[in-house]
Amino acid sequence: MSGANDRRIAIAGCPNAGKTSLFNQLTGAKQKVGNWPGQTVEQFSGEFTVADERFEIVDLPGAYGLVAVSAEEAIAATYLAEERPEVVVTVADASNLAGSLHLVAQIAELGLRQVVALNMVDVAERRGIEIDEERLSAALGVEVVRTVARRGVGTADVKSAIARADGRQSPQLVIDYGPVVERHIGRLVEDILARPAVAAVGPARWTALQLLAGDAAMRTRIGALPAGDEVLAAAAADRDGIAAESGFAAEMVLAERRFEWITRLVGAMTGSQEPGLLWSDRMDRVLTHRFFGIPVFLGVMWIVLRVTADVTAPYLDWVDATVSGPMSRWAVGLLGLVGADGGWFESLIVDGVLAGVGAVLVFVPVLFALYLMLALLEDSGYMSRAAAVMDRAMRAVGIPGKAFLPMMVGFGCTVPAIYATRTLDSSRDRLLTGLLTPFMSCGARLPVYILLAAVFYADSKSMVVFAMYLLGIAVAVLIGFLLSKTALREDDPTPFVMVLPEFRLPNTRTVWALVRQRTGSFIKGAGTTILLASIAVWLLLALPVTGDGGFADTEIENSAFGAVSKGVAPVLDPLGFGEWEQSGSLLSGFVAKEVVVSTVAQLYAVDETAAEDAPGFAADLADVGTSFLEAGADTLRALPAVIGLDFIDLEDDTPTALQAAVRTSFEDSSGGRGQLAALGFMVFVLLYTPCMAAVAAFRQEFGTRWMWVSVIGQFAIAWAGAFIVFQGGRLVGLG
Amino acid sequence: MRLAALLNEIEQSSGLVLGVDLARRLGVPPAEVAAMLTALRASGRLGTEVAVAPAMGDCSSAGSCSMSCPGPGECSLVIDVSLTALEVRRSETRVS
Ligand SMILES: Nc1nc2c(ncn2[C@@H]2O[C@H](COP(=O)(O)OP(=O)(O)O)[C@@H](O)[C@H]2O)c(=O)[nH]1
Numbered sequence: 001m002s003g004a005n006d007r008r009i010a011i012a013g014c015p016n017a018g019k020t021s022l023f024n025q026l027t028g029a030k031q032k033v034g035n036w037p038g039q040t041v042e043q044f045s046g047e048f049t050v051a052d053e054r055f056e057i058v059d060l061p062g063a064y065g066l067v068a069v070s071a072e073e074a075i076a077a078t079y080l081a082e083e084r085p086e087v088v089v090t091v092a093d094a095s096n097l098a099g100s101l102h103l104v105a106q107i108a109e110l111g112l113r114q115v116v117a118l119n120m121v122d123v124a125e126r127r128g129i130e131i132d133e134e135r136l137s138a139a140l141g142v143e144v145v146r147t148v149a150r151r152g153v154g155t156a157d158v159k160s161a162i163a164r165a166d167g168r169q170s171p172q173l174v175i176d177y178g179p180v181v182e183r184h185i186g187r188l189v190e191d192i193l194a195r196p197a198v199a200a201v202g203p204a205r206w207t208a209l210q211l212l213a214g215d216a217a218m219r220t221r222i223g224a225l226p227a228g229d230e231v232l233a234a235a236a237a238d239r240d241g242i243a244a245e246s247g248f249a250a251e252m253v254l255a256e257r258r259f260e261w262i263t264r265l266v267g268a269m270t271g272s273q274e275p276g277l278l279w280s281d282r283m284d285r286v287l288t289h290r291f292f293g294i295p296v297f298l299g300v301m302w303i304v305l306r307v308t309a310d311v312t313a314p315y316l317d318w319v320d321a322t323v324s325g326p327m328s329r330w331a332v333g334l335l336g337l338v339g340a341d342g343g344w345f346e347s348l349i350v351d352g353v354l355a356g357v358g359a360v361l362v363f364v365p366v367l368f369a370l371y372l373m374l375a376l377l378e379d380s381g382y383m384s385r386a387a388a389v390m391d392r393a394m395r396a397v398g399i400p401g402k403a404f405l406p407m408m409v410g411f412g413c414t415v416p417a418i419y420a421t422r423t424l425d426s427s428r429d430r431l432l433t434g435l436l437t438p439f440m441s442c443g444a445r446l447p448v449y450i451l452l453a454a455v456f457y458a459d460s461k462s463m464v465v466f467a468m469y470l471l472g473i474a475v476a477v478l479i480g481f482l483l484s485k486t487a488l489r490e491d492d493p494t495p496f497v498m499v500l501p502e503f504r505l506p507n508t509r510t511v512w513a514l515v516r517q518r519t520g521s522f523i524k525g526a527g528t529t530i531l532l533a534s535i536a537v538w539l540l541l542a543l544p545v546t547g548d549g550g551f552a553d554t555e556i557e558n559s560a561f562g563a564v565s566k567g568v569a570p571v572l573d574p575l576g577f578g579e580w581e582q583s584g585s586l587l588s589g590f591v592a593k594e595v596v597v598s599t600v601a602q603l604y605a606v607d608e609t610a611a612e613d614a615p616g617f618a619a620d621l622a623d624v625g626t627s628f629l630e631a632g633a634d635t636l637r638a639l640p641a642v643i644g645l646d647f648i649d650l651e652d653d654t655p656t657a658l659q660a661a662v663r664t665s666f667e668d669s670s671g672g673r674g675q676l677a678a679l680g681f682m683v684f685v686l687l688y689t690p691c692m693a694a695v696a697a698f699r700q701e702f703g704t705r706w707m708w709v710s711v712i713g714q715f716a717i718a719w720a721g722a723f724i725v726f727q728g729g730r731l732v733g734l735g
Numbered sequence: 736m737r738l739a740a741l742l743n744e745i746e747q748s749s750g751l752v753l754g755v756d757l758a759r760r761l762g763v764p765p766a767e768v769a770a771m772l773t774a775l776r777a778s779g780r781l782g783t784e785v786a787v788a789p790a791m792g793d794c795s796s797a798g799s800c801s802m803s804c805p806g807p808g809e810c811s812l813v814i815d816v817s818l819t820a821l822e823v824r825r826s827e828t829r830v831s
Contacts (some may be wrong), residue, residue, distance in 0.1 A: 066778030098770045102777030213779065256738045256776035259771065281765045284755045340782050387751055497745055497781065499754045499769055 007055045007166055008083070012076060012107065013091030014100055015062030018119040018420050020044075021149035022058045022091055026158065036061075053166070058085070064099075066106040067251070078217055080110060081202060087113045087165045089158060091149070094124035094131055096271070101262045104140060110171035111203045114142040115161045117154070121146045132269050139265050141171040172203055177257045180245045181335050184212065184238040191234040195227040212242070213251045275288035280503040284385065288500070293389035300382065302466055304373040308366055309450055309462040314449070314634035315365035318627050320656065323358035326620035344551060350537055351602060354532025359601030359658075360526045360594045363447040367522045368515065370443055373691045374412065375514040379506035383408065388498060390473075397477055398484035403433040407476065410440030411469075412518070414694040417442075418701055432483055434702055435710055437692050439476040443522070444593040451597055455659045456666070456678040464679070468501045475687060475717065525594070533595045537561060537588055537602055556603065560694040575684065575719065576670035576677030576726040586684065592691040604661035637692045676729040680722035687718035742780060775822050 011026075013019040015652055027046030044059040060079060062074035067075035080088065092100035097118075107114055110273075118133060119673045133144040147154030149522055177185065182582050190206040192198050201207050201221065210218035224230040242250040301530060335346050377383050391404040403424065410417035417437040421430045449468050451463040519566045540561035542551055547558035555560055557580070565584030570584070572578045581603045591597035663674060670677035688712050689695060699707040744760055745752055754772065758765040775781045 019779055065779065067777075067779030068780050069776070069781075097774075099773040099777075102774060107779075215779070248736055250736065251778060252739050252742070255774055255780060256736050258778070259774040262774070263770070266745050270812065281755060281758075284753075284765075285759075288753055288755060490779065497754060497757065497772060499772060 002117070007053065007086040009055045009057040009087050009089060009162060010060050010079065010083075010085040011057060011089045011091065012060045012063060012080065013119075014064050014103060015092065017062075017091040017093045017145075018117075018149040019059060019062065019091045019099060019218050022089070022117055022119065022147065022155070022158070023057070025149055025152045025155040026057060030671040039071065039075060041075055042073055048159065052161045053163060055086075055162065055166075057089075065101060065102045066110065067210070067213050068217055074217055076502065077215075080107065080112060081206075081217075082686050083220075084112060084166075084202075087115060087162050089117055089162065091117045091147075094118045094121045094146075095129060097124075097129075097131060097493070098262055098266045099732050101266065102258065104142075105175065105258060105262065108140055108142060108171075109175065109209065111170050111172035112166060113165045113170040114140075115165050116140065116142050116144045117147045117149070117158055118144055119147045119149050122148045122151075122692065136265070138270075141173060156669060172205070173571055174205070175258060175261050176391050177254060181212070181242055181250070181253055181257065184242055185209065186251075188212065188235055188238050191231055195225075195231060197225040198222055198228055198231050201225070208235070209254065212239055213254050253619045256664050259501060280381075282574045283503060284500060287382070288388050290392065293385070294393060297386050298470075301469060302385070302462075304370070304377070305466045305469065306462045307373055308369045309453070309465045312365040312369045313454075313461075314631035318631040319365060320362045321627060322624050323354070323362060325623055327358070328354055339574075344542065344553075347542070348535070351537030351541075352534050353531065355601045356537065356595075356598035357526050357531050359598045360447065360530045361523070363450065363594070363597070364519065364523060365444055366450060368445060368519045369579070370446060371515045371518040372511070373567065375511040376506050379504075379510050381501045381503045384498070384500050388500070394480065395475060397481040399432065399436070399477070399480040403429065403436065403480075406433050407440050410437040412443055414440070414690040415697045418694060418697040421701065429704060431702055432480060434698060434705075435483065436476040436480050436711070436712070438694060438698075438714060439472045439479070439687065441655070441686055442593070442690055443518075444525075444691065445596055445685055446640045447597045448589075448678060449682050451600070451684055452678045453664070455663050456675045464682070466684055471600050471683065471721075472686055475721070479717070529592050530594055530598055533588060533591045534598050537592060537595075537599050538566075541602065558617060571719075572722075574727065575680050575722040577598050577666065577681050577684075577722075579665055579669040581665055582669060582681065586681075586688070589685065590689055590692060592693070594683065596685060600602060600662065601658060604658055604665065610713075643678060672728070673726070673730060676726050679729070680726040683725050684718045684722040687714060689714050738771055738775055738778075738780075741768065743776060 011019055011023050023046070026048050028048070030048070031044055031046040034043045034045070035041065041061055045057065046059075046660070047056050049055070058079070061077040065073070066077040066080065071357045079085075090100075090104050090107055092104055093708050102514060104114070104116055116136070118131065119138075121131075124131065135148060137144040143165060145154055145157045145161050146501040147158060149155075176182065177481040185205065185208050188211065189204045192204045192207055198207065207218065207222070211222065211542045212233070239250040242248075242253055242548055246253050248256075287296055293547060317649035328350060331349055332346065335349060349688050374383075377386070387404045387408050390407065394403060394407075396694045406420035406424075415436055417440065418434055421433045421437070424430045424433055445468075446465070449465045450461070453464040457464045471543045475696065540562055540603035541556050541559045542554065542558040544550065545563045547555055549555055549558060557566075561584055565580040565587060568587060569578045569580045569583040572583050577583070577586075581600070584603060585596045585599040588599040695707060695711060698710055702710075741757065741761065744757055754768050755765050758768040761768065773783065
């Protein structure tokens with residue numbers, strides 16, 4: 001534990017410079033976690049020994065400089081200025097040296113003993129950046145140590161550099177801020193030195209610089225001291241003086257001079273040529289272009305959905321066949337073994353759980369493909385370009401900038417998208433964005449589109465799915481436009497700059513981790529939400545309310561579920577899907593969108609298994625294996641189709657029994673216009689309330705009143721959308 | 736006063752501006768704009784960073800529309816836009 005004799009060391013650095021990595025390397029397992037006094041920010045501290053000398057080391061929050069902007073920076077700046085640790089280890093990113101030197105320079109100006117850990121030298125080397133650390137060391141008056149903190153390279157050198165620096169005279173860096181500023185600094189320094197309480201705060205030049213830069217923490221600190229007011233008044237006069245003489249705000253002049261100083265230093269150190277245009281920059285000119293950006297984005301989305309909807313089809317069929325065939329048979333067989341077959345229990349397992357959960361699990365390959373494509377786009381850096389492109393389009397119609405962040409998230413899942421609105425600062429922007437995110441088509445809606453598109457639009461499945469995604473964006477933009485012109489008028493938006501990360505080849509491990517995690521949570525959802533919903537639907541289906549059937553032995557039309565669904569059905573009649581089965585599945589879809597699929601499967605409970613001769617277990621197992629391989633071969637053959645090269649016709653012409661039942665039902669409910677009705681149904685699924693979790697999240701973020709506005713609004717929009725599709729389509733003679 | 740020119744360019748835009756666009760407008764390489772932005776950030780003239788991840792604090796395992804979204808942790812269905820956005824700090828708040 002830390003004793004009175006321990007030397008205090010602080011470790012500072014910009015976010016992502018590798019501070020935590022170095023801290024872990026220095027301290028090993030000896031770490032303590034607490035909070036910074038009066039803050040929710042975590043404080044990590046630890047200790048290490050070098051040459052029998054024990055050091056206590058504190059990990060400061062990430063900071064770009066000592067004129068604090070964020071709460072984290074304020075903590076770091078205050079700690080350094082007030083606690084004045086024995087030695088500061090500043091972690092600098094060698095691959096972005098100029099960016100890191102602002103902090104290094106300011107700490108040197110503060111006159112603290114400093115060891116600079118020149119980290120990420122491996123990255124710098126890969127990019128061909130060479131740094132002359134001797135010169136850097138001489139220019140800054142500090143010791144510079146090369147490290148690769150992630151691998152522990154240079155940790156021992158950092159330790160011995162700390163030991164050497166400890167107790168040494170601490171040089172104060174003096175940057176020349178030019179005649180005008182220097183004159184005011186000189187005057188302010190005199191004012192400070194004339195007042196002992198203020199002079200005791202720290203090096204007078206440092207205090208003067210912070211005051212001239214307008215640092216709030218320094219102002220507060222000085223203001224509380226005897227005669228502090230006088231110094232503050234003098235500083236304000238000097239700031240005005242600088243502004244009047246130079247034509248720029250004092251903090252801008254200081255920033256500019258420091259920037260020039262750093263640029264010159266880095267230029268001398270790396271022998272750096274002017275940075276040219278990287279290929280990544282050239283690509284950005286096209287990808288984020290005002291006009292070309294949008295078609296590129298649409299093209300990318302098209303490829304994503306093409307792969308998702310078409311290439312995975314063989315696997316989808318495989319899972320479907322496995323779940324409805326062998327797995328159902330095995331379940332029945334198992335139930336027979338324990339003597340529980342034939343009764344309501346078998347019905348629960350087969351018609352409830354297997355039909356419901358199985359119908360959703362069928363879509364695992366689809367979601368896997370979707371998540372794989374999204375992960376590739378994310379990790380390559382394209383996603384941020386897409387966000388920028390979408391932002392442009394949306395801002396053109398008055399939707400706030402930054403709304404696109406939550407909206408991109410919405411393509412994955414609506415729930416986190418609603419929480420992501422917290423990144424917006426005005427409550428108006430948050431609410432507006434929160435109202436729009438549910439229209440972005442989330443992953444859970446995909447199974448519904450694919451199920452129906454496979455039945456009614458087998459030849460243009462991916463086109464239909466793509467259209468749904470586009471429609472979702474279009475509706476969001478339209479509603480956003482209307483709201484921002486009426487109820488939620490825009491206030492003056494804060495400008496902000498977005499720096500795009502460089503393009504890179506996606507990292508296999510990152511991509512795989514993302515895909516596994518997301519597909520995993522889809523499967524987990526099937527095992528929890530969908531399972532519960534399937535059992536609930538089964539119970540409601542088993543419960544007779546009319547007719548003379550008993551429990552689990554009633555016509556489903558006479559069940560509780562049937563009764564409620566029939567009550568709702570007339571509302572949906574004008575949309576072409578007014579059969580009670582359809583209204584029933586939409587009702588249960590309030591829980592989650594996959595439940596639409598599981599309910600459809602339960603309602604059209606088609607006994608595929610009974611019709612066939614049951615093969616033996618071994619034959620089943622062999623069949624599962626060979627059909628999996630066939631699915632793999634089919635997928636490979638389907639790949640060229642993604643870019644429009646259709647070599648073979650993969651569409652399976654024999655629809656499954658479920659597909660046939662769905663087709664009959666839609667044809668019946670729409671007076672023979674099944675295609676139109678199915679399209680309307682998909683539009684309805686796209687636009688109405690995504691799921692209960694999203695409603696709960698919305699309520700938590702925006703309150704009950706707005707929750708109802710959003711639920712009712714979404715229902716109305718969904719109804720109107722499906723109405724336009726079905727009745728409009730009928731009018732113009734489609735379907 | 737290159738930084739002042741850059742800041743001026745940013746303040747005249749509304750909403751989001753891309754680093755590449757600023758580079759185009761000022762006629763300098765994007766890498767230089769990035770360095771200048773860092774300088775503005777380090778001097779306290781560009782404000783808080785915006786990223787999606789921090790807002791996800793309350794949303795863990797919101798698997799495909801699962802029923803609840805409890806506790807801090809990471810949400811597996813968040814699409815990572817992984818970008819850094821720097822907001823302009825209004826100069827009014829900085830006048831002493
Ligand atoms: N290539 C490379 N990566 C590093 C190095 N040091 C840290 N990293 C990685 O950079 C990322 C950020 O590091 P971290 O220590 O969390 O940064 P902090 O934000 O400053 O605490 C992590 O993924 C580290 O593994 C290094 O020297 N070389």
